[in-house]
Amino acid sequence: MSAENAEIIATKPPKNxxxxxxxxxINYLYQLSMxxxxxxxxxxxxxxxxxDTISKKTNTKISPNIKRSYCKKCKRLIDYKDPKxxxxxxxxxxxxxxxxxxxxxxxxxxxPIGLNRDYKTYTEKEGNLLEI
Amino acid sequence: MSNSLKAINKKISKRKQVYKPLxxxxxxxESQVWPHVNDQQLxxxxxxSDVLSVCKRLKDSDRSEWPLDVAFTFNEIxxxxxxxxxxxxxxxxxxxxxxxxxxxxLQQVPLIAYMSKTKVTLIQLPRNSAQVIVDSxxxxxxxxxGFLMVRCNEKINAHFMRTIKSKVSEQKIPWLTNLxxxxxxxxxxxxxxxxxxxxxxxxxxxxxxxxENQKQEKYTNTHKQIPxx
Numbered sequence: 001m002s003a004e005n006a007e008i009i010a011t012k013p014p015k016n017x018x019x020x021x022x023x024x025x026i027n028y029l030y031q032l033s034m035x036x037x038x039x040x041x042x043x044x045x046x047x048x049x050x051x052d053t054i055s056k057k058t059n060t061k062i063s064p065n066i067k068r069s070y071c072k073k074c075k076r077l078i079d080y081k082d083p084k085x086x087x088x089x090x091x092x093x094x095x096x097x098x099x100x101x102x103x104x105x106x107x108x109x110x111x112p113i114g115l116n117r118d119y120k121t122y123t124e125k126e127g128n129l130l131e132i
Numbered sequence: 133m134s135n136s137l138k139a140i141n142k143k144i145s146k147r148k149q150v151y152k153p154l155x156x157x158x159x160x161x162e163s164q165v166w167p168h169v170n171d172q173q174l175x176x177x178x179x180x181s182d183v184l185s186v187c188k189r190l191k192d193s194d195r196s197e198w199p200l201d202v203a204f205t206f207n208e209i210x211x212x213x214x215x216x217x218x219x220x221x222x223x224x225x226x227x228x229x230x231x232x233x234x235x236x237x238l239q240q241v242p243l244i245a246y247m248s249k250t251k252v253t254l255i256q257l258p259r260n261s262a263q264v265i266v267d268s269x270x271x272x273x274x275x276x277x278g279f280l281m282v283r284c285n286e287k288i289n290a291h292f293m294r295t296i297k298s299k300v301s302e303q304k305i306p307w308l309t310n311l312x313x314x315x316x317x318x319x320x321x322x323x324x325x326x327x328x329x330x331x332x333x334x335x336x337x338x339x340x341x342x343x344e345n346q347k348q349e350k351y352t353n354t355h356k357q358i359p360x361x
Contacts, residue, residue: 008324009148016317017153025156027316034159034307055155061321065157065239083214085239088206094275099206099236113234114275120235123154123321130151130320132175 013130022058030066037077048075064121074105086095088113148327151320156165158314159307165242166228167303172258175299179225179257180264182292183282201283204269206237209281213248221251221284230262233278241279246305254303255296263341332355 017023048070053061070077078101080087084086089098097114113119123129169175189197203209207226222246228238245252266276270343274344284293 007144009327011149011151013151013320013322017320019153021154023318024154024316027158031158031313040351054142055261061152061154063154063156063164063319065160066155066321068239069157069217077299080240080243081214083211086206086210086244088237088277090274092273094273099234111234111236113236117232117234117275118225122323124235128322129156130322132318132320 015132018131019058020062021061022054025059026054026062028052033070037057041076044077045075048077063123063127065123068101071105071107071125072109073107074103076103077103079104143154147324148326149322150325151322154319154321156317156319158317160317164304164306165258166226167254168300169256170299172256175255176258176261176295178292178295182289183267184268187270188294191268191270199287201285201287203281203283204265204271204276204279205274206241206277207278208280209241210244212281213244213250213252215250216250217249221253221294223255223282223284225255225257225265225280225282227257227262227278228277231261232262232276237277239280242303242306242357243308246303246308252303253297253300255300261329292301319330320329 023080029047029051033044033051035113036044036047040084048118051062082104084102087102089100091097093115095114097112099111099113101109101111104107135273140286183202186198186200187202213222224241226241227233244252245254262276262278267278268278269276282288
């Protein structure tokens with residue numbers, strides 16, 4: 001056993017997740033917003049706004065994968081058909097390479113991919129996410 | 133206090149493992165987003181012999197003179213897939229298992245490919261294939277994004293195209309076409325929290341003591357300044 005592991009008290013994972021109703025609520029709203037994405041943009045944005053508020057008020061965590069799929073400012077879901085949506089900006093110094101997701105509202109999500117090309121979020125790393 | 137193993141462990145340990153519930157994306161399914169490739173080694177060898185060898189030979193010449201239509205930067209691929217209205221087919225090779233390919237880009241490309249009007253065959257390449265591709269392409273100082281797109285037109289070998297297509301299963305992303313309700317994908321994040329000792333108030337640490345002293349000094353100073361009536 002390594003020294004790093006020795007300092008952590010291991011516990012058994014719980015069989016059920018607390019706050020399950022809120023998770024189901026957020027999940028339902030996310031899928032509704034996806035459904036109305038092309039048909040009615042305003043409703044879709046309202047649902048995303050609602051799910052975002054619920055997650056904050058009820059202190060329920062959402063995976064970064066979901067959070068990356070909508071704009072933080074206007075709550076619009078990403079449009080994969082728009083060529084202007086995604087852009088990789090390369091510079092002479094490879095460390096300054098950036099991946100930018102441009103929203104129609106004008107806001108930008110910038111990912112500094114050049115800093116660490118192997119970067120993975122904590123939940124994306126193997127062994128950190130467990131099934132219930 | 134007992135000298136049990138659990139009690140000793142509690143004394144030594146500084147952190148405790150906890151499991152926090154988290155809502156994962158209900159639509160994310162790796163196996164559906166990245167289609168399965170049968171006989172991956174054969175596909176990789178065919179790519180090397182039919183495409184990469186040609187690219188390597190003509191590395192120094194102008195790309196318009198190449199006998200193949202290839203694209204290898206993310207911007208180029210994205211622009212082609214979103215703007216192309218023609219009924220064309222492309223082969224998209226992705227080094228999704230290699231190191232050095234940003235995961236943010238890997239998450240977007242299958243969805244862009246699926247939503248495109250162009251018929252895209254997404255092909256996963258085996259591990260360590262990115263370096264071979266980098267050596268064959270005229271990237272210059274730019275870094276490789278992890279994708280190689282080959283347009284299936286009259287320039288490309290028909291046998292190569294047919295063989296590769298037969299080895300790859302179809303990409304299925306049901307939530308982008310017929311949306312069906314998916315159950316909440318709740319998962320647990322395995323993480324740790326610091327252990328806080330119960331007798332913190334009785335034995336404050338150095339920093340805490342300093343703060344207390346500062347507060348005391350502030351209090352006495354303010355009381356000194358107030359003139360007595």
